[in-house]
Amino acid sequence: MGTAEAAPAALEEPLFIGVDVGGTKVAASVIGGGRAQQVVEHPTDLESGARLLDGIEACVREVMSRKGAPAAIGVGVPSQVEFSTGRVLASVNIPLEGVPLREELGQRLGAPVHVDNDGNCAALAEAHAVGARHLVMLTLGTGVGGGLVLDGSIYRGASGLGAELGHLVIEIDGPECPGNCPNRGCIEALCSGLALERDASELGRARPGSPLGRLVAEHGRVKGRDTVRLARAGDADALALLDEFGRRLGVAIAVVLNAFEPERVAIGGGLSGHADLFFQTARREATARALPMIVARSQVELALTGAAAGVIGAGLLAAQEHAANVAGVAA
Numbered sequence: 137m138g139t140a141e142a143a144p145a146a147l148e149e150p151l152f153i154g155v156d157v158g159g160t161k162v163a164a165s166v167i168g169g170g171r172a173q174q175v176v177e178h179p180t181d182l183e184s185g186a187r188l189l190d191g192i193e194a195c196v197r198e199v200m201s202r203k204g205a206p207a208a209i210g211v212g213v214p215s216q217v218e219f220s221t222g223r224v225l226a227s228v229n230i231p232l233e234g235v236p237l238r239e240e241l242g243q244r245l246g247a248p249v250h251v252d253n254d255g256n257c258a259a260l261a262e263a264h265a266v267g268a269r270h271l272v273m274l275t276l277g278t279g280v281g282g283g284l285v286l287d288g289s290i291y292r293g294a295s296g297l298g299a300e301l302g303h304l305v306i307e308i309d310g311p312e313c314p315g316n317c318p319n320r321g322c323i324e325a326l327c328s329g330l331a332l333e334r335d336a337s338e339l340g341r342a343r344p345g346s347p348l349g350r351l352v353a354e355h356g357r358v359k360g361r362d363t364v365r366l367a368r369a370g371d372a373d374a375l376a377l378l379d380e381f382g383r384r385l386g387v388a389i390a391v392v393l394n395a396f397e398p399e400r401v402a403i404g405g406g407l408s409g410h411a412d413l414f415f416q417t418a419r420r421e422a423t424a425r426a427l428p429m430i431v432a433r434s435q436v437e438l439a440l441t442g443a444a445a446g447v448i449g450a451g452l453l454a455a456q457e458h459a460a461n462v463a464g465v466a467a
């Protein structure tokens with residue numbers, strides 16, 4: 137660690153902290169020049185909302201003790217957030233439903249806090265990393281998250297609940313959505329880790345003698361990672377499942393290309409680490425289906441920002457909101 141990094145920020149340079157609240161860990165860092173400096177990570181305390189708030193506060197305080205007081209703090213949560221108030225309206229995986237997070241953390245930490253959905257934060261980080269003003273991000277994990285950056289800013293709808301791209305429908309009578317969603321045939325119902333696990337398990341049940349079938353017989357289901365492992369070993373069933381996964385993703389990409397004409401569609405999330413098994417098919421399908429003039433102008437790529445995307449995006453959000461507020465006061 138160089139001495140320059142350890143020194144407190146110069147007075148004229150406002151400091152911004154990004155916080156990513158995930159289901160397993162809370163990460164916080166000062167964000168400067170679109171980079172995270174020394175990320176502090178704590179395990180997420182899911183016991184209660186109060187315990188989780190204490191954990192977030194402790195994580196940010198650790199960053200502040202090293203780097204100084206921030207001008208603003210951005211917080212990304214895997215939840216539905218009313219952006220103007222920073223209140224969490226719905227939250228399935230972490231106990232923050234109904235919590236006025238912006239107010240709570242603002243009081244505890246003595247700095248302005250801006251709260252947003254983690255998919256939105258990740259999209260902002262990716263847009264910044266690739267220098268795109270118009271970008272759509274799809275995050276393929278257990279579910280499918282999404283984020284939309286339009287003209288350089290996060291687009292989140294009237295109250296902050298919009299841009300739920302994982303719930304765009306790509307198959308009218310498709311499988312039920314696994315999330316907190318009444319619909320069926322959503323991108324999340326077809327292109328998520330849960331969808332892959334469901335389809336692999338179904339195929340295994342239909343073919344008891346196959347490698348997938350043996351996994352079902354042994355464990356009652358096939359996990360996504362087993363499907364990936366079998367595909368890498370050349371199993372035809374597993375390869376076909378991942379190819380179909382790619383075809384569906386391609387349809388989803390064509391939908392967002394036509395809707396937004398982004399400079400770039402970025403595919404991130406844990407499953408994108410296995411993109412060699414499905415991404416080529418996805419691109420081919422997207423190129424065949426989206427309007428040709430849009431295809432010619434848009435790029436479809438894997439996300440460049442890795443695990444730190446949430447922290448970086450939250451910090452960038454804090455900086456953007458701070459700049460907007462300063463401009464608002466000056467006007």
Ligand SMILES: [Zn+2]
Pocket residue numbers: 302303313314315317318319320322324325
């Ligand atoms: Zn859905």
